[in-house]
Amino acid sequence: MWIQCDSAGTVLRIQNSRINSRPDTIDYEVESIPHFVDGDILFYDGTSFTIDSTQRIAAAKAALEPELLTAHARWQSAVTLNLDCAAHCQAKYEALRAEYDAL
Secondary structure, three states: OEEEEOOOOEEEEEEOOOOOOOOOOEEEEOOOOOOOOOOOEEEEOOOOEEEEOHHHHHHHHHHHHHHHHHHHHHHHHHHHOOOOOHHHHHHHHHHHHHHHHHO
């Protein structure tokens, strides 16, 4: 398997066969690459891989925040108004919060 990296070590291309060289890139033949998720940035320093998930995680948290804030507001409103659904609203908020914290 072949990878192509820029001067910072960011993996730009991955192919099973040799890659046509491009200016300002370095080609490496590797046995395998680690599993990574779309949105992660894969780095290679010539001997080992590093995966940076920072941007993907930040985007996922940002996408979840409006729903989390809405769930919290509903829960607090249900508690304030002494509604029967307060426990359900709290459970929904806590489930979303656990998902957010797990990111």
